[in-house]
Amino acid sequence: MNTTRTVATARRVLRQLSHDPRTIALLLLVPVLLLVLLYYVFDADPRAFDSIGASLLGIFPLVTMFLVTSIATLRERTSGTLERLLSMPLGKGDLILGYALAFGALAAVQASLATGVAVWLLDINILGSPWLLLVVALLDALLGTALGLFVSAFAASEFQVVQFMPAIIFPQILLCGLFVPRDTMQPVLEAVSNVLPMSYAVDGMTEVVSNAEVTGDFLRDLVIVAGSALLVLGLGAITLRRRTV
């Protein structure tokens, strides 16, 4: 691992994005617009917006970073630049951390914007500190980056990689407790939701909504989300091979 190479990689990824202002605009504005949409959907029931809105603040960064990372690393694999980088003195960790840093920075901006709008414009009612929402959102973004990096190894084209989104992300959204509390699901599904990382991301957000203090459950949720992200990043590193057939 080498700081210069990690930072250079992060800077390169951000420079690539800077040549694509439309993607940046979509990344930053779509979550905000969806939150506003949701606010008016729950026009008659603002209490429901509080919990679902907070959950979405955790889900957005995960989904968008998953999409962006999976496509960016797939391109890296298919364009030959990955092979070139791995024939150079670049550590796999440098590459993965570089991506995580770049997309993490982007996620920080995205999550701040979305949280800011939710708290100040849409008057989302949360007992805990909005900063805690931001911390969970950032960890979710890291998890999304990790999952995207990992699945890109199993896709041969951009068509395939976007199909991993409904395959990997949608089941987690259905089972994370956004629609019904997890403990009221069919027991098998509840057990499945217990091992899916997004469940803990949403649980963490819910803890912030209903508790003024930092709770033990909140900390446990944070540790689980961060641990899952690191585990998947590790798995992603295994899929980067210097020698290929």
Place this chain on the structure above:
Amino acid sequence: MVRSHPRERGLSCLTEWCVKSIIQHMMNNSPPAIRARDLHVVRSGRTILDNLSFDVAPGTVTGLLGPSGCGKSTLMRALAGTQARVTGRLEVLGEPAGTASLRARIGYVTQAPSVYLDLTARQNLDYFAAVLGVPRRERPAQVTQALADVDLTSHTDALAGNLSGGQLGRVSLAVALLGAPDLLVLDEPTVGLDPVLRRDLWNLFHRIARERGATLLVSSHVMDEADRCQRLLLMRAGRLLADDTPEALRARTRTETVEDAFLRLVDTARAQEETRA
């Protein structure tokens, strides 16, 4: 092998070390830049490289010629350390191919340009220079020099995705020139370029070999580039047909051009295969 720093062994040893290396340099008995023995690569049941053995002398420009699909790219990938399941012995700059310490010493250019289309030419080179460990202060000068070497000075700030195929290939080539590598492995770097540019690039290859003492292995399926090389490796169907200088090759086959020499060798090889079968 870990070589302890000369300073740790005192001044007299430093002098001795200097003298030794100068003598070694004068005697020119340095080991080959590439040494291949009984090299085999099998991919999904098909033999891609079949029993290759050859040496490439340091500081030379060697041409790797043969029809497309004959295994040139696989051999180059093996040298760069990106080819899996290579058997036999392959030493590059005195170390087994794929050794971590070789990664900064080999400039490898694949056939398809491997650069980021959504970065400018300069941004591409900036990044790869950082990855190669070129110190920050030297990066701008090295990047400018590499872009000048491949005649892209007027396109430094153009997005790579907007460049023509030939220009893109040259950005990819410029990346390999960064960090002054000891071995350049170039897979068809002159394909699709106009005659003037091709001549300029071959002049550049010879200049790199002469001034830096670097070794170059340049592949091509165009035989008329053969006369620009000091030595030739002719390949066909994963096997080595010849390992000689262009002149010796023409003399030996009693032909006028390397292309005719290659055809003569292919015919001989075919005849031998048929009598054996």
